[in-house]
Amino acid sequence: MWFRRIFRPDNNPQPKRTARKQPRQGSTQIGLGPKEIRQLDRLQIRGIKALRGDRIGGRASFRLKPSVEFKEYRSYVPGDDIRFVDWRATARHENIFIRQGELPKDVIVYLLVDCTASMNWGLTAKSLAQRSLASALSYMALSQSDRLVIYPYGGEKNIEYGPISGKGYIPHVTRYLRHLSYGGSGSLHNAARRLTQKVSRGGVVFILSDLLEDGNLSDILSLFPAPRWWVNVLHLLHPYEIQPEIRGTYELEDSETGRRVNMDISQEALADYQKRVENWRNDLELVCVENHAFYNLIQTDWLLGEEILPYLRQYKVLVDL
Numbered sequence: 001m002w003f004r005r006i007f008r009p010d011n012n013p014q015p016k017r018t019a020r021k022q023p024r025q026g027s028t029q030i031g032l033g034p035k036e037i038r039q040l041d042r043l044q045i046r047g048i049k050a051l052r053g054d055r056i057g058g059r060a061s062f063r064l065k066p067s068v069e070f071k072e073y074r075s076y077v078p079g080d081d082i083r084f085v086d087w088r089a090t091a092r093h094e095n096i097f098i099r100q101g102e103l104p105k106d107v108i109v110y111l112l113v114d115c116t117a118s119m120n121w122g123l124t125a126k127s128l129a130q131r132s133l134a135s136a137l138s139y140m141a142l143s144q145s146d147r148l149v150i151y152p153y154g155g156e157k158n159i160e161y162g163p164i165s166g167k168g169y170i171p172h173v174t175r176y177l178r179h180l181s182y183g184g185s186g187s188l189h190n191a192a193r194r195l196t197q198k199v200s201r202g203g204v205v206f207i208l209s210d211l212l213e214d215g216n217l218s219d220i221l222s223l224f225p226a227p228r229w230w231v232n233v234l235h236l237l238h239p240y241e242i243q244p245e246i247r248g249t250y251e252l253e254d255s256e257t258g259r260r261v262n263m264d265i266s267q268e269a270l271a272d273y274q275k276r277v278e279n280w281r282n283d284l285e286l287v288c289v290e291n292h293a294f295y296n297l298i299q300t301d302w303l304l305g306e307e308i309l310p311y312l313r314q315y316k317v318l319v320d321l
Contacts, residue, residue: 109141114209115155120182129300131177154186202228221291231293
């Protein structure tokens with residue numbers, strides 16, 4: 001696992017640890033409240049004009065059409081609708097000019113949702129913050145004429161959901177997220193490969209994971225080449241995974257494999273662990289930059305409306321409408 005490179009004695013890979021104390025709890029609700037909905041109605045998932053869209057939607061695009069809403073002119077060609085002729089511009093020149101406006105488009109938003117056992121760690125599990133965030137991203141996509149696909153990996157009996165579009169599906173998405181199962185191990189690389197094999201047109205991708213698994217993030221992100229894909233890695237970690245509050249001798253258990261190991265956790269070991277975590281996060285961010293993706297660490301005790309949404313807006317994952 002990527003995590004095993006962080007906290008281990010020499011030549012002895014270590015699984016994840018448990019902690020007795022818990023930090024401030026985030027919301028235990030997966031759905032959205034009125035305050036969060038008001039925030040989301042003023043925000044949009046960031047994308048670029050180069051993203052392909054097959055349907056008329058709410059996003060700016062490079063595609064133009066004859067329109068009374070002016071963006072630029074082009075010369076008249078036989079067959080053009082004369083309703084869009086700009087007679088004033090035509091009168092000033094020898095050619096006939098057609099007014100063109102922008103043809104808005106949709107994009108598909110893909111949520112790759114980590115449903116492995118490690119996401120259920122903690123008295124307030126990481127999966128709660130993950131599904132609350134997935135609910136918010138889904139709401140923005142569906143309410144702003146984009147299409148949505150949810151790809152869970154890991155867990156049991158989870159199936160792909162979508163593509164869907166329209167605000168009428170928001171209650172169904174919330175219900176789907178509430179019933180996701182978590183357990184065992186899973187492969188983000190396999191999930192990403194299946195997605196890109198099925199889809200060639202690209203879109204906006206959100207990876208919602210703690211990234212505690214075997215594999216190379218660079219290989220995963222290489223499956224989503226820019227500018228066809230716009231990838232956001234939302235790294236979800238429990239506060240005690242960043243800064244543990246434990247001392248003494250513990251039996252540590254890997255939540256996905258069940259492997260156990262005894263360890264004497266001293267102040268020096270914790271300092272070394274925290275340095276390894278920082279280096280790991282820096283390496284992940286560098287990999288994202290090299291592959292034209294965006295990396296954001298999100299602590300799972302953050303509140304959605306007060307902390308997570310403002311944070312994503314600050315770093316331009318979400319933008320104002």
